[in-house]
Amino acid sequence: MTRKQRTPRWLEAARLRGAGTPEGERADWLSRALGRAGVMPRAEAERAILEGRVELNGHITREPFAPVGPDARVRVDGEPQRLQAPTRAVMLHKPGGLVVHGSDPEGVGTVFEHLTARLSPALRGFEWLAVGRLDRDTTGLLLFTNDERLVRHATAPQTHLPKRYVARVAGRPGDAAMGRLRDGVVLDDGLTRPAQARLREPDVVELVLTEGRHHQVKRMLAAVGHPVVSLHREAVGDVVLDVAEGAWRALREDEVAQGLRFAAAP
Template sequence: MERLQKVIAHAGVASRRKAEELIKQGKVTVNGKVVTELGLKVSSKDYIEVNGIKIEQEEPVYFLLYKPRGVISAVSDDKNRKTVLDFFPEINKRIYPVGRLDYDTSGLLLLTNDGGFANLLTHPKYEIDKTYIAKVKGIPSREDLKKLQKGVRLADGLTRPAKVKFLSGDRKKNSAIIEITIHEGRNRQVRRMFEQIGYPVMKLKRESFAFLTLHGLTAGEYRPLTPHEVKQLIALAKSGPSY
């Protein structure tokens, strides 16, 4: 069971706010009866019309994509660059990415047509852990990495504490591999954090999102989430950050 305005929004008829206005204006019927009050919950078996036109309810779907580098985390691009939807040619439902990964960043990205699920996983109040592997220019000292652990000040404010692990360093190439876990979702955040302490990111990959990993996938491949995984993500997000 879902709220009526949410179902209308999922069907692509209007935004949720606009759907609420349509309901208040008496332009929505459920099983032949006009509905004017918000809060009614409906199922996939209910017959819903907006302005006399039946809406088609979509079953919610959830996917995990191994996004390659050089791909836009959007449903379209005005520069005709490849988008994440290009990897789902056989999916005829209106899916979109949950959050985003930068054009030059690879790794785990979720896609869905469930707006409530997407909002829950991206809302600042409910942000959950995301782990990245970064190849940086230079070899950070323990003191440098502690700055990331405590939080660094960026143009849009102080970052929350991060979990940071030094994996390896190459003095000949003057580079290092660092694992970092954050639970915020600011634009290009990991790259900006490393730039702030003087170690620009050369390559970045999101290895995990909460308990989900890229295991079994190669770049450009995807798989559906299991119902249990969806329930786990919702429960985890509602429980709040782990640190």
């Protein structure tokens, strides 16, 4: 059955107000544009708009989903704000226990709360999007960006951006199990792409995948008879985790462009 495409909220709001809709890759709605540009996170921007503190093209607006284009004139509390911002990205060494969600019903915490509490003041105004996900118990490299295009690029199946994982497993995988991982494993959602696989220790497997299915590493290793005991991600593309657990750092422009193979618009 084909799922009906849902109309974005900003587009619904624009249609109801009879407003024109912006065109182009950088078209956006007001609250998200403020977050992407680093003026203030989206939730704060929505409150400021509803409180009447934001002007759009010379008029106060109370519509967080008001459509904006790259030439929109925006003021917050009377101060002009630029909506153009370069693509930013940061890495976090995710500790175990944190979830990649907006809230954690178990109360341990989210990666967004963890990251925001540690960011430098210059970066706290951005709305940070997680580039993919890691399970609660998985540690390692997690990327964040202010640009949803980078999220789509890094997670799209057709990009084939390699991701390197290290898994401690039950038992000791032999040549047959390692060969199956390299050739591709049949899962309930089809045959996986061939992976790079090698043993680092008798019970530690390094896997490099070029696709990102749900729980893929865990399912592949379980399928060859060696369930995951612990899982860690070391690299995405050519960006390699190089900070201590719980720590973060900003990525350089060349790491985004060459390391993640992402060509950001000027």
